[in-house]
Amino acid sequence: MVNFRTGFSVMSGDFRTQLTSLLQTLHHDNRHVLERDINEIIAARVDDLEAALSTLENNEAAPSLRIALCWVVLELDPEQALPGLIRVLTNPHHEPPVRQAAAAALNGHPAALQSLLKIARSDPDPRVRGNVIGSLAWFHDSDDVLNTLLHILREDRNQQVKLWTIHALGWLDDPRAVDPLINLLSNRKQHPELRAQAAESLALLKATGAVPALIEALYDDHADVRFWAVFALGQIGDQRALPMLERLAQRDTQRTPGWWEVGLEAAAAIQMILSRHRQ
Numbered sequence: 001m002v003n004f005r006t007g008f009s010v011m012s013g014d015f016r017t018q019l020t021s022l023l024q025t026l027h028h029d030n031r032h033v034l035e036r037d038i039n040e041i042i043a044a045r046v047d048d049l050e051a052a053l054s055t056l057e058n059n060e061a062a063p064s065l066r067i068a069l070c071w072v073v074l075e076l077d078p079e080q081a082l083p084g085l086i087r088v089l090t091n092p093h094h095e096p097p098v099r100q101a102a103a104a105a106l107n108g109h110p111a112a113l114q115s116l117l118k119i120a121r122s123d124p125d126p127r128v129r130g131n132v133i134g135s136l137a138w139f140h141d142s143d144d145v146l147n148t149l150l151h152i153l154r155e156d157r158n159q160q161v162k163l164w165t166i167h168a169l170g171w172l173d174d175p176r177a178v179d180p181l182i183n184l185l186s187n188r189k190q191h192p193e194l195r196a197q198a199a200e201s202l203a204l205l206k207a208t209g210a211v212p213a214l215i216e217a218l219y220d221d222h223a224d225v226r227f228w229a230v231f232a233l234g235q236i237g238d239q240r241a242l243p244m245l246e247r248l249a250q251r252d253t254q255r256t257p258g259w260w261e262v263g264l265e266a267a268a269a270i271q272m273i274l275s276r277h278r279q
Contacts, residue, residue: 037068070101100131108138130164137168170201192222203232223254234269
């Protein structure tokens with residue numbers, strides 16, 4: 001679930017008109033999903049914003065309806081919707097998918113930050129923790145967010161939650177995340193999936209200080225670690241990586257899941273580095 005923030009304000013007229021008008025204001029690749037959500041709300045005869053907010057917190061309503069309402073009520077009236085969404089997020093009696101949708105809707109909303117931080121650290125459901133961590137990546141320049149993510153990286157025992165955390169550190173755009181990510185990448189006792197994600201996050205951060213560790217990761221036994229180290233080096237554009245990248249481009253035919261051969265990625269990274277230095 002994505003947070004579709006458009007600044008839309010409540011229109012005059014009946015609620016159905018507001019919903020259909022809302023659909024016209026949103027431009028997104030998954031338009032059929034938006035239409036499905038709005039059609040479900042209309043079919044459920046939710047006839048005004050007050051009813052929508054009440055249904056959102058009603059455990060007897062269909063989860064799919066409440067998931068749809070998470071983003072709709074926020075678009076229609078953020079001021080009224082935020083307290084209800086926070087209550088849904090923080091109430092463990094709501095189904096995890098509904099709480100996850102509430103977390104996604106709360107991306108970047110300062111009023112929700114403290115609730116998001118608490119859930120990220122301590123909620124018993126790893127799916128909810130993961131979605132909340134993704135929402136925290138929208139809060140830039142926050143010491144509380146950075147410290148919480150680093151705490152989770154150290155202490156959480158769920159690998160999927162750790163993956164969410166490493167990814168969020170990359171999107172946080174905070175240089176203080178670089179050293180912890182380098183340490184994770186360089187620690188071969190860590191799971192390869194985590195180390196590969198650390199390399200990708202270092203790419204997002206354009207972490208020039210990570211170049212030596214990324215070059216070392218090109219020798220790793222695991223193709224996914226090598227692949228994302230190659231990607232990061234291409235994004236950073238440091239010429240020191242060229243000799244080893246040329247070797248991988250010629251020899252490394254292993255694939256990483258869902259992508260292509262490491263050698264092909266190395267060839268692309270070489271071109272990116274050379275192009276940057278021609279400019």
